[in-house]
Amino acid sequence: xxxxxxxxxxxxxxxxxxxxxxxxxxxxxxxxxxxxxxxxxxxxxxxxxxxxxxxxxxxxxxxxxxxxxxxxxxxxxxxxxxxxxxxxxxxxxxxxxxxxxxxxxxxxxxxxxxxxxxxxxxxxxxxxxxxxxxxxxxxxxxxxxxxxxxxxxxxxxxxxxxxxxxxxxxxxxxxxxxxxxxxxxxxxxxxxxxxxxxxxxxxxxxxxxxxxxxxxxxxxxxxxxxxxxxxxxxxxxxxxxxxxxxxxxxxxxxxxxxxxxxxxxxxxxxxxxxxxxxxxxxxxxxxxxxxxxxxxxxxxxxxxxxxxxxxxxxxxxxxxxxxxxxxxxxxxxxxxxxxxxxxxxxxxxxxxxxxxxxxxxxxxxxxxxxxxxxxxxxxxxxxxxxxxxxxxxxxxxxxxxxxxxxxxxxxxxxxxxxxxxxxxxxxxxxxxx
Ligand code: LLP
Numbered sequence: 001x002x003x004x005x006x007x008x009x010x011x012x013x014x015x016x017x018x019x020x021x022x023x024x025x026x027x028x029x030x031x032x033x034x035x036x037x038x039x040x041x042x043x044x045x046x047x048x049x050x051x052x053x054x055x056x057x058x059x060x061x062x063x064x065x066x067x068x069x070x071x072x073x074x075x076x077x078x079x080x081x082x083x084x085x086x087x088x089x090x091x092x093x094x095x096x097x098x099x100x101x102x103x104x105x106x107x108x109x110x111x112x113x114x115x116x117x118x119x120x121x122x123x124x125x126x127x128x129x130x131x132x133x134x135x136x137x138x139x140x141x142x143x144x145x146x147x148x149x150x151x152x153x154x155x156x157x158x159x160x161x162x163x164x165x166x167x168x169x170x171x172x173x174x175x176x177x178x179x180x181x182x183x184x185x186x187x188x189x190x191x192x193x194x195x196x197x198x199x200x201x202x203x204x205x206x207x208x209x210x211x212x213x214x215x216x217x218x219x220x221x222x223x224x225x226x227x228x229x230x231x232x233x234x235x236x237x238x239x240x241x242x243x244x245x246x247x248x249x250x251x252x253x254x255x256x257x258x259x260x261x262x263x264x265x266x267x268x269x270x271x272x273x274x275x276x277x278x279x280x281x282x283x284x285x286x287x288x289x290x291x292x293x294x295x296x297x298x299x300x301x302x303x304x305x306x307x308x309x310x311x312x313x314x315x316x317x318x319x320x321x322x323x324x325x326x327x328x329x330x331x332x333x334x335x336x337x338x339x340x341x342x343x344x345x346x347x348x349x350x351x352x353x354x355x356x357x358x359x360x361x362x363x364x365x366x367x368x369x370x371x372x373x374x375x376x377x378x379x380x381x382x383x384x385x386x387x388x389x390x391x392x393x394x395x396x397x398x399x400x401x402x403x404x405x406x407x408x409x410x411x412x413x414x415x416x417x418x419x420x421x422x423x424x425x426x427x428x429x430x431x432x433x
Contacts, residue, residue, distance in 0.1 A: 014295040015045040015406075016382070018341040023380060027409040030300055030339050034378055037402050037413055039302040040319035042389045044074070044414075046082055046407040048296035052266075053086045056288055059270025064283040066132075068112050070250045071097055073289030073386035074297065078405045078414035080104035083292070089132065091250070091287035095122040102129055112247060112285065114161070114211070116182060117141070123148045123156075133157040135209040135247060137184055142197060149202030156202060159209040159247050160194060162187040162232065164225040168213030168251070171330050177212025177225060184210070190232055194241055205241055207282065208232060211249025214290060217263040219272050222251070226276040233280050246277060250287040254294045256333050256383050266291065290386040297385020299324050299401075300339065303377045304356065313351050315373060320355025321362040322395035324381060324388050328361040336364065339378035342371035353379075357396050389415075399423050 015026045023030045025043050033043055056067045068089035071080060075097060080090065081104045089110035090101040101111050108130020113122075116137045123134070123145050136142045136158050149156040161184035168175045176183040185193050190208075197205050212225050226248065233243045252269050255261035266288075273284060301319035308314075326332035336353060350367040364381070373379070392400050399422075403415040 014048045014382075016048075016298055016380070021341045021343075023337065023339045023341065025298070025406040025411070028406050028411050030298070030380060031378060033404055033406075033411055034300055034302070034339070036411075037404060038417065039300055039378065040317075040323055041402045041404055041417075042297055042299050042384065043404045043406060043411075044076075044079060044293075044297045044385055046405060048385075049079060049082050049292060050086050052288075052292040052296065053083055053088055055266040056270070056286060056292070057087065059266040060273065060284055060286070061270075063274065063278065066110065066283070066285050068110070068247075068285055068287050069292055070287045070289030071100065072390060074293040074388070075100050075390055076403050076405075076414050077104050078403075078412070079293065080106065082405070084110075089285070091289075095119075095125050098122070098126050098129070108132070112287070114209070114287070118145070120144050120148050124152065127152055127154050127156060131157070133159055133206055133245070133247075136160045136197075139185070139193060139196070142193070142200070142203070146200040146202035154202070155204045157204050157206045158197065159205070159207040159245065160185060160190065160197065161209040161211065162190050162229070164210055164212065164228040166212055166221050166224040166228075168216050168221045169218060170213045170215050170251075170253070173330055174215060175213040177210070177221070187228055187232060191235065191239060194236055194239065198241060205243075207243055207245030207247060208236070209247040209249070211247075211287065212251060214251050215253040216251045217253040217261070219264045219268060222248075222269065223272055223276060226273065230277050230280060233277075233282065243280075243282065245283045245285065246280070247285040247287065248273065248277075250289050250291075252288055252291050254291050254383060254386075257335055258382075292386075294383050294386035297383075297388060299381040299384040299388055301379055301381070303373050303375050303379065305375055306373065309352070312367065313349070315351045315353045315370070315379075317353060317355060317364075317379060319364075319381070319401070320357040320396070320398060321359065322357060322393045322398050323355070323401050324364070324384055325391050325393075326384075326387060327364045328359075329391075334364065334384060335382040336368060336370065337380050337382065338371050338373060339380055346371050348372075357398075394423060397423065 068091040093115035163184035253263040348369040355362040402417040
C-alpha cells in the first residue's frame with residue numbers, strides 16, 4: 001500500500017511497507033516469517049518501537065521527565081528489553097508485570113506501580129525489589145501500602161491518582177476519568193486524602209497521578225485534566241506537601257486507519273504538557289502504551305476458506321477472537337491488508353472477515369473491501385501491536401499464537417507456539433479420576 005504522505009511523518013508511521021509487491025516487516029518479507037513459524041502470529045518491528053519511544057522522549061525535552069511504557073499494551077520480554085535499552089521506564093499494574101519489568105532488566109527506580117487493586121503481596125514484592133512510586137488508587141489501598149511499608153521498615157513513595165471528572169471522549173470501556181469510573185479518588189477530596197497520607201509514617205508523598213482514558217484522539221480532554229492537576233499542585237503545595245512529580249498517565253490515540261485519522265502528535269502532546277504544567281518545575285512522567293506498541297505490530301493470518309454466503313462472501317481465516325479480541329470487545333477497527341500487494345487496478349470486493357471460533361462475535365470486519373483472495377493467502381491486521389497478544393486466550397483450545405520480533409533483516413521468535421501437549425498437560429487430574 002502506498003504510504004499516505006500526510007501520515008508518513010505522523011506517529012502512525014511504521015516499518016511495515018510493501019516492497020516489490022510483498023509486505024515487509026523492516027527488511028524481512030512477512031511471507032518468509034509465515035513460512036518459518038506458521039500462522040497465525042504476531043510480528044513486531046524494533047525500529048517502530050524505538051521510534052515511538054523516541055517521539056515521546058523528545059516531546060518532553062527540556063523538562064525533567066521519564067517515559068514509563070505501559071507494558072499492559074505488549075509485555076513480551078524482548079519488547080521490554082528493546083524499550084528499556086532505549087531508556088524507557090515502565091508502568092506496571094500487577095505482580096506479574098512488575099516481575100516482567102525486573103526480568104527485562106528495568107531498575108526498580110524506573111518502575112511505577114499503577115492499578116486499582118494492588119494486594120498486600122504485590123506491594124510487598126515491589127517494595128522489596130525496588131520501586132519508583134506507587135500510584136495510589138483509593139484510601140483503603142493507601143492504608144495497606146502504609147502497613148506493608150512499616151512492616152518492612154521502609155517508606156513507600158506514593159502519588160495519589162486523582163479523578164479529574166473530565167470526559168475523555170473515547171470508547172466507554174476505556175474511559176477512566178469521569179467521576180462514575182472506578183479509578184482514583186475524586187479530585188474534590190484530594191486535600192483531605194493528601195493530609196491523611198502525610199500523617200502515615202510508612203508513606204512519602206512525592207506527587208500526583210492522573211490518567212483519563214485510552215485512545216484519546218483530541219488534546220482537549222488532556223488539557224482540562226492537566227489544568228486541574230496544575231491547580232491542585234499549587235493547592236497541595238500551599239498545604240505543605242512536597243509535590244515534585246506529576247504522573248500524567250497514558251492515553252494518546254493512534255491512527256487505526258491509514259486514510260483519514262490524524263490524532264495529535266506526541267510533540268503536540270508534549271507542548272500541551274509544557275503549557276499547562278511547565279511552570280511548576282515538576283518532574284514529568286507519562287505512561288504511554290498504545291502509541292508505542294500499537295503500530296509496531298501486525299497479526300498475520302491465513303485464509304482457510306472463502307465461503308459464499310447470501311449476498312456476501314466470508315473470508316474464514318486462521319486467526320480468531322481469542323488471538324485478537326479488540327474487534328469483538330470494542331467494535332475496534334483494524335486495517336486488514338493482503339500480504340501480497342494487490343496488482344494496480346485490481347478491483348476489490350467486500351468480504352466479511354471472520355475467525356473459526358463458534359461465536360458470531362468472532363468477526364474481525366464486515367463488508368471490508370479487499371482484493372480477491374483465495375484459500376492459503378496471507379493477510380495482515382495492522383495496528384495490532386498493542387492490546388493484541390496480551391489479551392489473547394486459549395478459548396476453543398486454540399494455543400496462544402507466537403510472537404516474532406524483527407530487527408533490520410533479522411527476525412527471532414520471541415515466544416514460540418506451544419504444542420498441544422504443552423497446553424493439555426497444564427491440566428492436572430484429581431486422584432479420584
Ligand atoms: N496508564 C494507566 C493507568 C492505564 O490504565 C493505561 C491503560 C495506560 C497508562 C496506557 O494507556 P495507552 O497509552 O495505551 O492508551 N484494551 C484496551 C485498552 C485498555 C487501556 C487500559 N489502560 C484496548 O484494546 O483498546
